[in-house]
Amino acid sequence: MxxxxxxxxxxxxxxxxxxxxxxxxxxxxxxxxxxxxxxxxxxxxxxxxxxxxxxxxxxxxxxxxxxxxxxxxxxxxxxxxxxxxxxxxxxxxxxxxxxxxxxARGLMVDDNQFITSGPPHVNALSKDYGTVEQVGREIMTTFVLPFEMLSVLLLVAVVGAVVISKKRL
Amino acid sequence: MVPIGVPVEHVIALAVALFVIGVLGVLLRKSVIVMLMSVELMLNAANLLFVVFAERWGVARGQTISFFVMAVAAAEAAVGLAILIGVFRTHNTTDVDELRDLLEQS
Amino acid sequence: MQLNEWLPWLLLLPLAGSFFNGVLGARLPKGLVFFVACMPIIVGAGISATMAYTIFTAPEVDKAAIRIVYDFGTWISAGNLEVSGRIAVDQLSAIMICVITGIGSLIHLYSTEYMGDDPSVHRYFSYLNLFVFSMLLLVLGDNMVLMFVGWEGVGLCSYLLIGFWFSDDANASAGKKAFIVNRVGDFGVIIGTLTLFFALGTMDFATMPGKLQALGAAGGTVALIAALFLFLGATGKSAQIPLFIWLPDAMAGPTPVSALIHAATMVTAGIYMICRLSWLYTAAPAALAVVAIVGALTALFAATMGLMQTDIKKVLAYSTVSQLGFMFLGVGVGAFSAGFFHVFTHAFFKACLFLGSGAVIYALHHEQDIRKMGGLWKKLPITTWTFVVSTFAIMGFPGFSGFFSKDEIMWQAFQSGLDGGKLAAFPGLNYLLFALALAAATLTSFYMWRVTLLTFFSGKYRGDQHTFEHAKEMPLMSLALIVLGLGALLTGFLNVPHILGGHLMLAQLLSPVVGALPEAHGDHHALEIGLMAATLVCSLGSMVLAIRLFGIKQEPTQKQMTLLQTLPGRGFVKVLYNKWYVDEAYEKVIVKPIERTSYVFFYKLVDQFLIDKVMIGIFAVPAKYGGYLVRWIQNGSLQRYATVFAFGAAAIVVWVVLR
Structure with a gap:
């Protein structure tokens, strides 16, 4: 299915x-x-x-x-x-x-570094895999600094968009 | 829970196809707004790869990154469209072939 | 707060003032610009006076060694080159900083009125503060390199201020001339400094004399080479033969600038340097003799040029060159403190003369021709009397400051050849030097009275009556004139010779730095008095002659007026009026050949042939046709650029994958 x-x-x-x-x-x-x-x-x-x-x-x-x-x-x-x-x-x-x-074929060649370096493929996923809790925890711990910087980026984008699209610069 | 029973090559092929369509959209379409849409397609191709490899390796980090990519895409779309409006005001067109200010004797 | 912690402020305040006015001054009200410009110098004058007081009232035991030192840390450290950022005040620099900030603040105050209406007055004050900073750095620097930084800095400010009204082409080229002529001299300073560094391994003023002594016999050669090259620099900065030609042209700048830079402070930097390096010159008697001869020749030569000038500032300019010659004569005969004493008195009376001429020029709406002046004493009393006082000072009238300083120099010049004098190795030289100086002093008296009488007296005003009616004096300008006039009157008493019952106080104060005054063996009191009397008779004689010729109340006769009006005349008068054709000679001997060489070699051969033909044929033409090949990328279409970019990125991916 x-x-x-x-x-x-x-x-x-x-x-x-x-x-x-x-x-x-x-x-x-x-x-x-x-x-x-x-x-x-x-x-x-x-x-x-x-x-x-x-x-x-x-x-x-x-x-x-x-x-x-x-x-x-x-x-x-x-x-x-x-x-x-x-x-x-x-x-x-x-x-x-x-x-x-x-x-896709080229990437999947066995000795290609793109695929072979990294953790092995798993056959089972943890129970909470992909839930909001798990991703949210990751964002709020490991990635908290990029997350905060993202807010600054969005703010800049908002201000920039307003300024650029104003009638008279 | 187990990973989906689709070979990873097929997912990669889907991502590559999306990406190439995006590239061709940017390179071939003459309307700036469709070019911006094509950029969104390319970003989504990258997101798809993040998500599928995260699943294959059983770690959620790839999903987190794809979340960041979306936020950046939103910012990019906002600024890009604002620029588009500005350009339309001054040049009264969104046809890239007519926006040739970079050429010396414009 | 320790006294030495004030020292950096002395330097940094003018620098900050300069920066402030230079960056923000255009947008600020003039009152604030004036305040910011004047305050650093006035505060600096207070600091300088405190330092000088501390140094000169130190207990007897400390007197020789006392110095106020502030260390900014190491400035340059490379290999065995070690340059410290140390600034120090000793007896010599204490007097210099008092002169710089004292006269500097008077001239700043004066400038607020003289330059007040100029639209870019903030730029003027920015330069002027920068000048004070550079000059203080020159004087305070405790090693050759810091002194050289100040040396170049004052040169820069001089250039900027001479060409202040740069929209007039003549002013701009006068600035350039000053800068280029000074380059020749600065080249000498660099060579001299490097000679000292290679021979002695240090550039600190404190340690160099010891190192030179350690060299023994070889030290004499080193000293001679270094001293001569440094003197070349001094001739540039202090306008001596052969590099004096820039100073008369420098009068194109605003008059307060002429007073501060081209009379009182910057042009004395050469004498300051020789005094600072007195141990070096003492070790090289031949160099000293060169200094003395150049100084005496310049004194006479410039005095002759001053005789026939009709521009009031030009007369004063040649007078400055001539007086600087006297100072070099003084230091050249080993009497460093005598030469420096003349720096001190000259700073007052010449600044007063220049500011007086500035007051006249201001009152007459930029009239500088003395043929069109006369009778101004009725309208400008303060200017007149301070000018007269300074003229008495410069001619050496007894009791005025110039009398003491000039006679000290002349006596030292004469006695240097006597038994035990510095120049005893060159027999007969002292008579020549004295004769030159005597002639120069006689001419000085004549041309100064000529300019004084023609400007302020000799009957009635000869120019436009309307201008005369509206001539008036300004309060701050008059204040500066009065203070400087008092200085011209009184500063001489700091250094009264033994023969007149004094103690040569200044010479004693300076002796830790420049050594004691040389004294010939034997009793020469009668001789000294005789020479003094002879000098006095000559100067008074030419003063009386000038009064007879140009008159005080009565107008000059028709014949004299014709002579004045028809200048340039004939024969010798014409030669003098044209300043011995020195500028023309330089033009023919140096400027024209350089232009010719540049045209033939650099323009025709290098530029037109090598670059325009050969280089273009080899490199530019292939580049042009290569350009056609890749031009299709740059067609201005966004998608063309993106396509090229995408193919490049794709090529990288293919390379990485298939590698």
Whole structure:
């Protein structure tokens, strides 16, 4: 069951991403992006990352995409003359497929340092794996300094966004 | 609980595919706003890798990092869109081919 | 608080004032600018006076060794080179800092009125405070390197202030001239300093004399080389032959600057350096003789140039060169304290003269031509009387300060050749020196009375009547003039010679630093009195001649006026008016050949041929065509850049994976 859902979600993710790439209208592209990222959050759940999955929905669908849509509607954007033809699209997706398969194979070669260095793969996960408690504890202990710095970053981003988009600089 | 029964190669392939789509979006689309969306796709590809390897190794650290990546992505989107609005005000377009101020004889 | 802890403040306050006015002054009200500019110098004058008092009233047993020292720590430490950041006050520098801050604060006060209307007055005061800082550093530095830093610093400030009104091309080039001529001299200072360092292994004033003695016979050669090169530097800074040409041009700067930098303090740095290194010059009698001859020649030569000038400040400039020549004559015959005493008195009367001329120029709206002045005593009484007092001082009228200092120098010049004198090894030289000095003193009296009479007396005002009616004096300017005039009147009594019943107090105070005055063997009282009388007769004679020629109440005759108006005249007068054509000679002998060489060699050969043809052919042309190949990247399109970047990143990934 899990495996089937995974492949289904993966297919939807790729479909949404591809639509972002090819759809001419930015508003439609934004909707396709929601589709892609939503499917991705399903994959996160399957990979036992419930907290990340929820955050994915909240942050992306709830905040970022809404921001995109607002901007699109604010500026009343039309997609400017996208040069698109079906051979071109086919060529692009051939490249994507070839590259993904090749790279994945290349990464999985046994003596490759990307994979072999690091802890061994496990067959069982702890009971609280991926829960809010576990991730939250990690954030509040080991990563507390980056966490605080993140708040500063967000503050700067907020102020910067306001200043930049002001009518008169 | 046990890890999902999908080979890790397939997850990596999915991440690479997402990433390449993102790259192509940035390189080929002419609308700045779609380019920004493509950047979000690339960030998510990286997040996916963090999460899957965290699961394979049974440690939650990768999930924590992906949380940070999301926060940074939010900041990036906010500033990027603000810049987009500023650019639209001055140039009245979001077509990157028309935004050529970097060229000497613009 | 220990006294030596005040010492850094003496330095840092003017520096802070300079920084403050330089950075913020443009936005501040003028009153605050004036306050910030004047306070550091006035406070510094208080500190200096306290230090001088402490040093000169020290108990008899400590007198020789007393120094107030403050150590900023090690400044440079490299190999066996060790330069400390130590500043110290001893008897010599105590007097110098009193002169610098004392006259400096008067001139700052004076400047608030003289420069008050200038739009960039904050810049002026910033430079002026920086100058005071540099000059104090020059005087306080306890080793050659710190002294050299101050030496360069005052040169910089001199350049900046001469060219203060830089929008006028003549002023800017006068500043450049001063700077470039001083470079020649500073080159000499560097060579001399390095000679001393290589020979003695140290640059501390305290330890160098001992090291030189330890060298034995070789020490004489070292001393000669170092002394001559350092003297080259002194001729640059103190405007002696052959490098004096910058000082008259330096009058392009504001008049208070001429008074402070180009009369009272900076130009005496050369004499200060020789006094500071008196042990070095004593060890090299030949160098001393050179100093004395150059000084005496300059004194006479500059005096002749001053005779025919018509610009009031130019007359004073040549007079300064001439008086500096007297000082060098004094130190050149080994009478360091006599030369330094003239520095001291000269600082007062020449600053007073310059400020007096400044008051005249201010009152007459920037009129500097003495042919158009006259009769100003009615309108500018304080200026007139202080100017007259200073003129009496500079001509050496008995009782005024210049009398004591100049006669001390002349007597020392004469007795240096007598049995046991410093220059006894060069027979006959002392007669020559004395004759030159006597001629210079005679001419000094004439040209100073000429300028005084033509400016303030000789009948009625010869210029525009309207300007004359509105001429008036300013309170702070008059205050500075009065104080300096009192100094010109009284400072001579610090060093009354034995023959007039004094004790040579200043010479005794300075003796721990520069050694005692040389004394010839035998009893020469009658001779000394005779020479003094001869000098006096000559100066008074030329004073009477000047009064006969230019008159006090009565106007000059028609013939004299014609002579004045038609300058430059003919023959010798024309040569004098044109200052012996020295500038023209330098132009022909040095400047033109350099320009010619630069044009032919550097411009035509190096620049036009080697660089424009050869180098461009070899390097630039291939680069140009190579540029066409990679130009497609830089088409200004964001996505072109991103594509190139992505391919680069992809290449790195492929390389890492497939390695």
């Amino acid at each position: 899990d495996v089937f859902v995974f492949y289904a979600a993966a297919a939807i993710t790729l479909l949404g991403a591809s639509m972002v790439l090819v759809l001419a209208n930015p508003l439609r592209a934004a909707m396709a992006l929601i589709l892609s990222l939503g499917a991705l959050s399903v994959i996160y759940v399957l990979l036992h990352a419930q907290f990340v999955a929820v955050m994915q929905l909240l942050v992306y669908a709830g905040a970022i995409i809404v921001l995109f849509v607002f901007v699109i509607m604010l500026l009343n954007l039309e997609d400017p003359k996208t040069r698109r033809s079906w051979p071109w699209v086919a060529g692009v997706f051939t490249i994507i497929g070839g590259l993904s398969y090749g790279l």
